[in-house]
Amino acid sequence: MQEIARNVFLLNDYRGVIPGIVVRAEGTILIDSPPCPQDSRLWRARCRNLSDGTDTLLVYLDAHADRTLGARMLEVPVLAHEHTVQVFRGRSAIFRVQGSPRGEAWERCSQISNMRWAPPQIGISHRMEIFWDETPVIVEHHPGAHPGALWVMVPDQKVVFVGDAVTLHQPPFLAHADLPSWIEAIETLLSPDYSDFFIVSGRDGLVPTSALHHMLKFLKTTHKAITAIAAKKGTPEDAAGLAPKLLAMWDFDHTREPDLADFYLARLQQGLQRYFTSTYIAPHHSQPEDN
Secondary structure (H helix, E strand, O other): OEEEEOOEEEOOOOOOOOOEEEEEOOEEEEEOOOOOHHHHHHHHHHHHHHHOOOEEEEEOOOOOHHHHHHHHHOOOOEEEEHHHHHHHHOOOOEEOOOOOOOOOHHHHOOOOOOEEOOOOOEEEOOEEEEOOOOOOEEEEEOOOOOOOOEEEEEHHHOEEEOHHHOOOOOOOOOOOOOHHHHHHHHHHHOOHHHOOOEEEEOOOEEOOHHHHHHHHHHHHHHHHHHHHHHHOOOOHHHHHOOHHHHHOOOOOOOOOOOOHHHHHHHHHHHHHHHHHHHHHHOOOOOOOOOO
């Protein structure tokens, strides 16, 4: 566990997702949950050790299975954006493994099937301030990486949790993206308003300013390439064909997991194909979330 500011913690020893904890005078705010059951049980124990019996609230930064699948273990109220609430209403009560590999973290967890979801009980449309101390923790909608993407800001400690808006050593998920909005979100993080903030990625933890610039370059490159394919009346398969070139923009440790390149390639191929379909082929019909 890493304390990045007073009473603001990261847990960076879980697979796929880096959860956060914000401890306030009157309650504890949990940010995301790891997908693997064994990690979720450990996460629950750590949360209970920090909460001191006060109120506890879990925030889903979006609807992605990687950050919501293990939340059932926590047995606490869940807050999410209204879009995420709707996604859960369309899901079956029990998660079942299905479909081809998509480069998602839960795919590498053992004993992952037949887990029950923990649907959100609280939905917000834009912004919520949680006054569990003298200054609030702010939960705010910032779409781009996902229609229901939220950021959690701790203004007095200059920390902002941005979920999948930024990645450092891995390509992002594109299946449910809005690339122009995502570019705008990164430009917001590069603005003077966040110049002295610790920016926390939901996949990689603390990210430097250089990572924001790289993310912006990747998103603009991706958007330009996909727009060009659409202008030529290309297909979703043509969009998926961009994946090898885009993967080359990311620096990750091949020695840690030999098949990591294939894992991330599948993530990009699936994401590019689904993004192209939802944006250019069926723009008025949003694709349902998986699982």
